[in-house]
Ligand SMILES: [Zn+2]
């Protein structure tokens with residue numbers, strides 16, 4: 487079993503901290519872990535967030551607290567040290583980047599020649615709307631429009647050629663909002679773009695762990711079927727933010743992939 491999306495942000499860049507994730511992987515019979523950091527943790531990426539800061543005081547304050555708190559050089563040094571050690575599980579290192587259409591080249595320039603194992607792109611903002619922070623932020627939102635723009639933005643991410651994978655492909659549903667129209671056409675369009683770009687999609691248990699019961703575990707079965715039909719590789723992931731959450735609901739989420 488793989489857990490391809492695990493945040494290490496709550497601890498220091500030390501081998502002891504990495505050991506905690508490896509131990510959690512062994513305990514949960516996870517044979518590969520993808521450790522990563524959010525793009526906003528590094529100063530290099532902060533210019534991307536100018537428009538969303540202007541869009542919302544909440545996001546501005548959130549980035550004031552969290553933005554640029556870690557050093558990309560220190561992260562890369564840690565990766566170098568970890569690679570010299572032999573672990574009982576495969577340990578990969580990557581980054582989860584917030585997708586902004588105007589910053590595709592910017593991101594690709596930052597990531598070039600850094601030696602990361604993977605870069606996963608995420609739609610965390612829909613036309614500036616940070617939809618996954620608090621359910622009350624949806625008050626007054628036009629759900630149909632947010633859904634349309636979420637999937638249109640996801641297709642752009644898949645087409646841009648910068649990322650290896652797409653994180654949590656239908657996380658837009660996390661607080662239980664549903665559009666008035668069927669999503670099948672968007673699912674097929676997204677699956678086609680991911681296939682053409684050679685990207686994987688995550689079967690991610692994170693929003694379920696955070697937001698159940700408003701959200702079911704993993705992707706909608708109809709989306710899974712569309713991804714499978716287009717030959718898109720699916721990577722299971724917990725979106726853990728601490729060692730204790732490594733592997734949580736991942737086996738269950740994989741079972742749903744088989745059943746879809
Ligand atoms: Zn994410």
Ligand SMILES: [Zn+2]
Pocket residue numbers: 491493582725
């Ligand atoms: Zn994440």
